[in-house]
Amino acid sequence: MPYDRMKDFLAELERRGKLRHITEPVDRTWEPACLAKWMYQAMPNDERFGLYFDHVRGSEIPLVTAALGASTHTYAAALEVEPERINEKIVQALLNPIAPRTVPSAPCQEIVRQGENARLSDLPIPTWTPGKDAGPYITTIVVSRDAYGGFQNFGVYRTQVLDDHSVVINLSPGRHGFRCVHSYLDQGKPAPIAWVIAAEPAVHFATVANLVYGAEEVGFAGGLKGAPVDLVKATTVDLMVPAAAEIIIEGEILPDETANEGPFGEFAGFMGPVLVRPRAHIKAITHRRDPIYYGLTSQMPPSESTVMQSLTNAGVILKTLRHDLGESTVRDVHIDLTFGGLLAHGIVAMKPLHPHHGKRVGRILADLTPLKRITVVDADVDIRDATHLEWALNSCFNPERDTVILDDVYFPLYMDPSIRTADGHEAPGSKIIIDATQKIDAGSFSLPPRETMMRALERWRELGLPEFKIPPRAWFRIQRS
Ligand SMILES: Cc1cc2nc3c(=O)[nH]c(=O)nc-3n(C[C@H](O)[C@H](O)[C@H](O)COP(=O)(O)O)c2cc1C
Structure with a gap:
């Protein structure tokens, strides 16, 4: 059964022992990020888990991070496959995208706060590199639209909170979100923009895929999910947003309005500089009755962003090479x-x-x-x-x-x-x-012939020696011996 909402996936992770609740109150300005940093810096891939902070001081909403991309295992769990099937799942989803479905009402709009009532400080938005980042950052899916083509783009572009009602977005030139936003701004029109917090896992993975401009990530997400992603019209801007998300932040970028963005700890392991980027005004925050907030952990690798982006784009490249x-x-x-x-x-x-x-x-x-x-x-x-x-x-x-x-x-x-x-x-x-690749025939492998090795495997078992899982390396080599 596909995960229709983030909470279903988190429940499954918890069942597998891959999600930990932190029930003591935490300070969003340093504790969640620093605890996640210790996990990624100190624990190997196989042992990492998602972090669920039940009580974040100053907010009524729990904060989750590192669940989608704790490791290859949590990523595979979100796609409902074993880790060795991830690439094939991505290739099949790209070959068989499923178009989204429009719904008239949505869980993500159970509560609607607009204008002055839409306050970013109500959300438990963390500071990711405490002591170094310019402030709290929203690290999630950003939805934009191309004014000419009409299609929507999903990408993650880190977004610095400036105050309760405005943000500055790292829309780098060349990125698809940048092109979408400029298709409005260059005509002197305001550009609609929305942030999607905790959609179903497939939407988050599809968002970080490097697809060609105009290829809608949401169809790929449907392919990954095995069912259409439900979209609903945002309440104040002309965008369609994932209906099953926990929280949607709606905003607008006005032409020629910019602000300094950064410094911010980047995925490459260094602090990014201060750059001038588009500023956006928050028009609404809509959410479920009992929402959770999800922020993607990035900064010094390994991190959630490296796990998600590496695994997703390896599958995209495999599909491009083989099928395109x-x-x-x-x-x-x-x-x-x-x-x-x-x-x-x-x-x-x-x-x-x-x-x-x-x-x-x-x-x-x-x-x-x-x-x-x-x-x-x-x-x-x-x-x-x-x-x-x-x-x-x-x-x-x-x-x-x-x-x-x-x-x-x-x-x-x-x-x-x-x-x-x-x-x-x-x-x-x-x-x-x-x-x-091998260009010169260097002769036969220095292993006994295949038949002899298979006989020896039987002897190993007869002799009661410890069982082992045969790694692909051994199979590949013995085939050629
Ligand atoms: C946590 C996180 C933060 C990211 N921040 C940015 C960013 O600020 N700017 C950027 O260009 N890409 C960023 N990325 C990478 C893009 O989201 C990703 O490459 C995506 O495919 C870009 O979409 P696009 O090809 O539609 O532009 C980030 C990815 C993650 C997971």
Whole structure:
């Protein structure tokens, strides 16, 4: 059964022991963020859990973070698959999107507060890098609309709270939300905007997918959910928002109104600079009768944002290579879980069909995505297994022959600390492609033949030696022995 609301997913996580309640009152200006930081900095992927703060001082609404992207396990749980099926689920959802359904009324509008009654301080919005961030930040889905195409865009753009009724949004040039907002502002018209707090999990994952401009994330979300996402008309702006969300903040950006945004702790692990960004006025806050607030944890990786963005965009790339570009021998794609899935390391497992095929696929990805390092290995390498990946690199990669460096590439993201100064200036970057597919037949593997190994496995069991789960690395190698 698909999760129709965030609370259903949280209940399932709790059942699996992957959600912890903190019942003592907490101070939103430092405690939730710092506790989440300890979890991500100190605990391994397999042990992390969502954090549910029942009592946040000064607010009647509980705060949840790190549940969607605590780890590969919570992400997979939200998609109702095992971790090894995540990519396939994303590919199928992209191939079979489900259009949203419009509903006349919605749980997210059970309570409607407009104008002066819509106060941001009623929400338990945390400060994410206490002592360094410019203030509390809303870290969630931002909905905007293209004035010409009529389509809506969902993206996460961090939003700094300025006061009870206004915010400044990090709508970076080049981002789809920026284009949508400017399609109004450039005509001298106010741009509608809305923040969606705690929609069903699929909507949050689809939002961080890097799709082409105009491809509506909400259809992808429907594909992930296996059912249409219900949308309802916002109460004060011309936008359709997820009906099952816990809270919706509605706003408007007026032409030429800007404010300083930042500093803010960014996904790359450094503080972002102060930049001039669009300012928005809050027109309404609507919510359920018993809402929860959800804020995505980012900053120093690993973090919730890196888990969500890396896993989602690996699936998007797999679909693009296999289904849009006809690279049918690509078996798997993985993005390292430490750098927001953007300027990170992308690894492709594929069967090359002709000389330099691996390099060619690497170059395509370098052009299409913000990935900074791309490694291509053979299809029978488990790219999530560091031991196997290192072996493939050490055994198949001849640096002088197999490296491509692309210089002077510019992707409109100013967050790469290797090319950006602390005050926000940046130089064009470069990218590296490593083709570590096997090009020379180095002979037979130094393992006994397959039949002998299978006989030995039976002997292992007969001898009562400890049971083990056979990792893909071992299967792949024994097939070729
Ligand atoms: C917690 C979090 C915060 C983010 N903040 C920003 C941001 O401030 N600006 C930005 O350009 N991308 C940000 N991102 C990444 C984008 O949301 C993501 O790449 C998304 O796909 C962009 O949507 P778009 O391609 O429709 O523009 C953030 C992601 C997460 C998970």
